[in-house]
Amino acid sequence: MPELEWKAPAVADLMAIVDYISDDNPDAALAFMDEIQNKVGQLISYPKRCRHGRVDGTRELVIRPSYIVIYAETPRLVTILRVLHAAQTWP
Numbered sequence: 001m002p003e004l005e006w007k008a009p010a011v012a013d014l015m016a017i018v019d020y021i022s023d024d025n026p027d028a029a030l031a032f033m034d035e036i037q038n039k040v041g042q043l044i045s046y047p048k049r050c051r052h053g054r055v056d057g058t059r060e061l062v063i064r065p066s067y068i069v070i071y072a073e074t075p076r077l078v079t080i081l082r083v084l085h086a087a088q089t090w091p
Helices: 008-022 026-044
Strands: 003-006 059-064 067-073 077-085
Touching (some): 003 008, 003 026, 008 026, 008 077, 026 059, 026 067, 026 077
Parallel strands (some): 003 077
Antiparallel strands (some): 059 067
16 A cells, blocks of 8 residues: 655645635635545545546546645555645646
């Protein structure tokens, strides 16, 4: 079973999103963070379940229609690269 790794830009993305949501609704922000962490945690068991990413070598986990987790996977590691609003471009 692969391990899970969060890259610094992904952590920064997640914290910025949570901070933005918490300005209006702190409870919703924490619930959203929990939702992302739970869905990302499932990637350890099913790393290939998500669609191929727009960037070669990546996959995209849709959290809600507006948020996407971009990750790369190998047999030993699932690496969370970014957490983006769907309107954002990457890389």
